[in-house]
Every structure is written in structure tokens, then in C-alpha cells.
Amino acid sequence: MKVAFAGTPEFAAIALEAILAAGFEVPLVLTQPDRPAGRGMQLQPSPVKQVAVAAGIPVHQPEKLRTAEQQAPLAEAGVDVLVVAAYGIILPQAVLDLPRLGCLNIHGSLLPRWRGAAPIHRAIQAGDTETGITIMQMDAGLDTGPMLLKRAEPINADDTTGGLHDRLAWLGAEMIVEALEALPGGLAATPQPADGVTYAAKIGKAEAIVDWTRPAVELERMVRAFNPFPGAIATHGETPVKLWRARAIDASGTPGEVLLAEGAGVIVACGEGSLCITELQKPGAKRLSAADFLRGMPIAVGSRFA
Structure with missing residues (x-):
């Protein structure tokens, strides 16, 4: 045949x-x-x-x-x-x-x-x-x-x-x-x-922008769905940051607020629950664990992701 x-x-x-x-x-x-x-x-x-x-x-x-x-x-x-x-x-x-x-x-x-x-x-x-x-x-x-x-x-x-x-x-x-x-x-x-x-539907790059008012469980699925393309994107200060690994946890705060930033993960409040981000990437750099990322780009508790 x-x-x-x-x-x-x-x-x-x-x-x-x-x-x-x-x-x-x-x-x-x-x-x-x-x-x-x-x-x-x-x-x-x-x-x-x-x-x-x-x-x-x-x-x-x-x-x-x-x-x-x-x-x-x-x-x-x-x-x-x-x-x-x-x-x-x-x-x-x-x-x-x-x-x-x-x-x-x-x-x-x-x-x-x-x-x-x-x-x-x-x-x-x-x-x-x-x-x-x-x-x-x-x-x-x-x-x-x-x-x-x-x-x-x-x-x-x-x-x-x-x-x-x-x-x-x-x-x-x-x-x-x-x-x-x-x-x-x-x-x-x-x-x-x-x-x-x-x-x-085909994935559009505009979909990759994280909306922190959404529930953490949805954002966790989004991060997994958009890995490796196009990557979920959030902005801290003026820096766009791609989120590659994250899990939903039971913590609360104002959507986008950084509740904790340490080696185990960066915890950001969502519309419901919070997202613990364990692998991140800034422009021109490699994907890094939260611990390695924070050594090069400190993130203060109380600061905000847009």
C-alpha cells in the first residue's frame, strides 16, 4: 500500500x-x-x-x-x-x-x-x-x-x-x-x-497574560496548558515574567499581591486562593527555580504582579 x-x-x-x-x-x-x-x-x-x-x-x-x-x-x-x-x-x-x-x-x-x-x-x-x-x-x-x-x-x-x-x-x-x-x-x-x-481554538498570545482575579486552580491549569508554548506571562514592576511551574494553594489576599517570596516558591494571591510559583523566567534568561530566580531578581512581600 x-x-x-x-x-x-x-x-x-x-x-x-x-x-x-x-x-x-x-x-x-x-x-x-x-x-x-x-x-x-x-x-x-x-x-x-x-x-x-x-x-x-x-x-x-x-x-x-x-x-x-x-x-x-x-x-x-x-x-x-x-x-x-x-x-x-x-x-x-x-x-x-x-x-x-x-x-x-x-x-x-x-x-x-x-x-x-x-x-x-x-x-x-x-x-x-x-x-x-x-x-x-x-x-x-x-x-x-x-x-x-x-x-x-x-x-x-x-x-x-x-x-x-x-x-x-x-x-x-x-x-x-x-x-x-x-x-x-x-x-x-x-x-x-x-x-x-x-x-x-488556536492559542493566542493575548491569552497568555495572567489575570490574577481568576481562581488559583484555573491559573494553575493555565500555566500547565501553556507550557511550553506560549508560556503564562505576568508583569512585576516593569519586568515581564513567564511562569512555568505553579500550584494552587489555600491562602488569600488582594489579587496580584505577593504573600511570600522564598526558595520554596513565590506565592501570589488570586481571586480565589493563591498561586505558589516554583519555576519562573525573565526576558533573555533561562527558566529558573524560585530560589535561583529570587537571587537574581528579588521580589518583596507586599509588592504586586500585574
């Missing part, structure tokens, strides 16, 4: 590596164009492109897939199925119709919950106790296609998006190989239920 692959970040690269390791023929990989990255803002290939190039697979990097010219390499590849994972480009119906067995998507949630761009972030932010991977047959809707495989993964109390992402990436890689080995006709397609639909 000939399998084309469309994806961009590390989540997708792990799946591509698994498909290759399972022995499937992959004549074409689609990924987004190289983007500027790093301090020098040099063009960098996506993780998926790096895997494809190392394996000697032709790579197609259109900005969109709207025109016949943009779609031509996939049409000419004559593949049986297209696997899609975090590609970041909408597939029009003409592309969905090209592979003989259609297009399979690796989605990082238990559909129909958290359709959309940021399912891992949103599951942690909402306080969900589990998420998972759904392998679905793609249609023209936003993650609305029938489900072929579905497997749950618990969300631990200290999970960050980074850690949960890695577990789901490996789970998705295992499941897509299982799905491909069962094709054609070996998997029952189950329509998604109408109940329980939620949408995982």
Missing part, C-alpha cells in the same frame, strides 16, 4: 517515522514551507521535512492546496491513502478525493471533544482528567469525520502540554500503523455523536 503523509511539527514527525519503520511505501510527504526560526531567524525545515529528507522521500511544500498545480504532486503519486497529522493546511474536497482509500487524520483528543487546532492545550486548561487519540476518516468539516480508532490517555495532575503532547504523539504513531495495517475494510467507521462537541 502506498501512503502519502501530510504533517509539520514533531507530533507528526513521530507518526511518519513509525509508518516508515512499519515498512509502508511513502512516495511523497507534504509539509508547510520552511519558516524563520531561532535567534538568527534563518529558514528552518519542519520536523516532518527533516524525517522525509533523511529517508530520501520527495517533499512538497505548498502554501495552500487549492489549485490543480498545488495538488499535482499528490495526484501524480497515485497513493492509496493520505495520512494527515497536524499539517496546518486545510484540505479541500478535491484533495480528500484523490487517494483511493481517502485521508486518515491523527487527532489529539477523544472526538467529538476538542475538535480544532489546540486540543492538548484546551484539555489541560479545562481540567479534563483524560484525553486521547482519535484516528478518523477525514471529510470536509473541521474534525467531523467518522472515527476508526479511539484510545484514551489519562491527564495527570502535574501534566504540562509538553509532556502530554509527547505521550499522545507516540500513541498516535502506534495507532496509525494499526489503522493502516487494517486497511482496506478492516476497521468499522463510527459517526461522531452529536452530543459532547467542543472546539479547541
